[in-house]
Amino acid sequence: MSSKVPRNFRLLEELEKGEKGQGAEACSLGLDDGDDIMMSNWNGTILGPPHSVHENRIYSVKLHCDENYPDVPPSVQFISRVNLPCVDQNTGQVIPTQLTCLAQWKRDYTMEHVLVELRRSMAHPSNRKLPQAPEGSTY
Amino acid sequence: MALPKRIIKETERLVAEPVPGIQAVPHEDNLRYFDVAIHGPTQSPYEGGVFKLELFLPEDYPMTPPKIRFLTKIYHPNIDRLANWSPALQIRTILLSIQALLGAPNPDDPLANDVAQRWKEDEPGAIATAREWTKTHATP
Numbered sequence: 001m002s003s004k005v006p007r008n009f010r011l012l013e014e015l016e017k018g019e020k021g022q023g024a025e026a027c028s029l030g031l032d033d034g035d036d037i038m039m040s041n042w043n044g045t046i047l048g049p050p051h052s053v054h055e056n057r058i059y060s061v062k063l064h065c066d067e068n069y070p071d072v073p074p075s076v077q078f079i080s081r082v083n084l085p086c087v088d089q090n091t092g093q094v095i096p097t098q099l100t101c102l103a104q105w106k107r108d109y110t111m112e113h114v115l116v117e118l119r120r121s122m123a124h125p126s127n128r129k130l131p132q133a134p135e136g137s138t139y
Numbered sequence: 140m141a142l143p144k145r146i147i148k149e150t151e152r153l154v155a156e157p158v159p160g161i162q163a164v165p166h167e168d169n170l171r172y173f174d175v176a177i178h179g180p181t182q183s184p185y186e187g188g189v190f191k192l193e194l195f196l197p198e199d200y201p202m203t204p205p206k207i208r209f210l211t212k213i214y215h216p217n218i219d220r221l222a223n224w225s226p227a228l229q230i231r232t233i234l235l236s237i238q239a240l241l242g243a244p245n246p247d248d249p250l251a252n253d254v255a256q257r258w259k260e261d262e263p264g265a266i267a268t269a270r271e272w273t274k275t276h277a278t279p
Contacts, residue, residue, distance in 0.1 A: 003169075003171050003196070003198045004171075005197075006169060006172045008193060008208060009195045009208070012206075
């Protein structure tokens, strides 16, 4: 069995990857507060996928990793308004049961997985033409 | 999930013959993951402080070095510098070198550039800040 990387060292790997820009192209990730020794709160951005109403929009999300991460998924909330079936339209909260990688979370998934899947959901044929609030509006 | 003999031996020795001023205790549910406490060396601005760290031995340890992270805030120009790892080194030796680093900050080989800059321009001031931070963040 492989060795289980503890929470903080896992988050450190995600941070290094984010800072070096080695992550997925259209998504980025950083710590909300660089002095937070527990690395709990993160800011993510998703560049809207082409050939959709989201094209050229930049969406901001907040991610929170509690002390049990990565055994449990992060909680994810949009700051930018977005109309997607997996997003609570009152709060911007991503509904965990509605996003496959959160519903079927595995320990080796990362926050980047979540951002990439959200972006994929924006490009999905059933979602890519959903009416959206004006660019720049927030929850 | 057998733990390599090398790690078992190192851990047993850390417990049986502790290094003065250093405690390293493995987590019960993950024997590659240690809670570490290092006492600041006497005659240094870190004297009287107890610095908490966490240490993780990656899968391919000792071919790759342990990962170490300070949990206590510390004012130091080159903290967590872990150059020149060799598999002949051990958890004990790496913790000793961190303790030694606390006793001899070297602003010419910095990791924390703003701290190193200040250390060069105003050493007494930097040492005073290091002392203050030790008092604020590392005093048990």
